[in-house]
Amino acid sequence: MVFFNKNKYFAQVNLFKYPPSSVFVIVPSFNEGKVIRNTVSPLVEQGYSVVVVDDCSTDDTKKALHGLPIHYLHHVMNLGQGAALQTGLEYACQSGAEYAVTFDADGQHNVLEIPALLEPVVEGRADISMGTRFKRREDIAQVPPFRKLILKGAILVNGLLTGLWLTDAHNGFRAMNRKAMCSIHLRENRMAHASEILSQIKNNKLRYEEVPVKIIYSEYSQMKGQSSMNSINILIDLLLKKIT
Amino acid sequence: MINIKIILLIPLVLLIIFFLPRLRNKTFYRLSLIGVSAVGIVFVLFPGLTDQLAHLVGVGRGADLVTYIFIVFFFMAGIILYSKIRKLEADQTELIRKITLQRAEKLNQP
Numbered sequence: 400m401v402f403f404n405k406n407k408y409f410a411q412v413n414l415f416k417y418p419p420s421s422v423f424v425i426v427p428s429f430n431e432g433k434v435i436r437n438t439v440s441p442l443v444e445q446g447y448s449v450v451v452v453d454d455c456s457t458d459d460t461k462k463a464l465h466g467l468p469i470h471y472l473h474h475v476m477n478l479g480q481g482a483a484l485q486t487g488l489e490y491a492c493q494s495g496a497e498y499a500v501t502f503d504a505d506g507q508h509n510v511l512e513i514p515a516l517l518e519p520v521v522e523g524r525a526d527i528s529m530g531t532r533f534k535r536r537e538d539i540a541q542v543p544p545f546r547k548l549i550l551k552g553a554i555l556v557n558g559l560l561t562g563l564w565l566t567d568a569h570n571g572f573r574a575m576n577r578k579a580m581c582s583i584h585l586r587e588n589r590m591a592h593a594s595e596i597l598s599q600i601k602n603n604k605l606r607y608e609e610v611p612v613k614i615i616y617s618e619y620s621q622m623k624g625q626s627s628m629n630s631i632n633i634l635i636d637l638l639l640k641k642i643t
Numbered sequence: 644m645i646n647i648k649i650i651l652l653i654p655l656v657l658l659i660i661f662f663l664p665r666l667r668n669k670t671f672y673r674l675s676l677i678g679v680s681a682v683g684i685v686f687v688l689f690p691g692l693t694d695q696l697a698h699l700v701g702v703g704r705g706a707d708l709v710t711y712i713f714i715v716f717f718f719m720a721g722i723i724l725y726s727k728i729r730k731l732e733a734d735q736t737e738l739i740r741k742i743t744l745q746r747a748e749k750l751n752q753p
Binding site for chain 2: 452
């Protein structure tokens with residue numbers, strides 16, 4: 400384990416004009432005990448304020464985080480990733496965070512890409528920036544073919560339902576300023592929140608930008624991540640929401 | 644024919660006896676409960692009425708009409724229950740979120 404590095408901290412302050420501790424990185428986690436430490440440690444090293452939202456994991460998630468300087472939030476009942484994200488956003492908002500980044504617990508995002516993702520937000524061009532794996536050729540090549548097909552379908556559904564036509568759907572890597580983190584209120588507890596964020600961006604008139612990111616398709620994240628079949632469940636959730 | 648009438652009437656009467664006092668402050672549900680039970684009781688006592696009503700709206704038999712109406716009510720009840728459950732889920736989420744935020748721990752802060 401690498402410890403908190405002061406020199407690195409100051410280097411970042413000068414380089415990016417914001418202290419990394421003002422960036423709250425929200426990591427919703429459900430039964431990610433095996434990998435959570437590998438995901439969280441590099442975030443801590445970079446000096447970010449890490450908020451782990453433990454969605455009532457039944458494994459040793461809390462033990463795995465032992466000794467790391469983090470904010471630990473624990474749902475007393477399993478509610479779903481959308482609910483965990485919302486809890487993290489509210490916590491960041493009330494803790495006075497300058498910026499919030501949402502980061503998947505399974506290690507599919509790259510810590511070193513956070514500054515690039517934050518850039519449009521810090522520079523004031525956008526209230527929220529969203530990672531996309533469909534901008535750079537080398538990122539597109541990484542996406543497994545069947546996953547690509549499902550994602551393209553999701554992009555189409557999101558576009559039709561929300562009117563926001565993005566190049567990626569269900570990318571959990573996002574960065575936002577206070578305005579966005581405090582005005583987004585996710586009510587979809589489960590996976591349909593990824594589309595719900597889009598409709599809230601639209602309704603709250605938030606400015607957004609897409610930033611190319613690399614998704615690391617490890618064997619673990621492939622296995623733990625959503626099965627493609629779950630996209631059908633998400634679609635049904637979205638349609639039901641339109642009705643009720 | 645008396646027997647089946649009694650068997651059908653018992654649950655309808657029980658429905659009114661048990662649920663009417665419980666639905667305090669829910670005028671809409673009370674009125675619809677009274678309405679549905681009353682119609683049910685009338686049809687059980689005078690089954691001939693359903694046939695007349697069926698002919699009026701262009702359905703062959705009274706029993707068929709009752710089935711169709713039942714199906715519609717069934718789905719309506721389903722939708723109402725679904726939205727109630729969603730509301731409950733939302734309340735539960737808010738509650739758990741409040742608890743979570745109150746109990747937020749700052750571990751090993753420097």
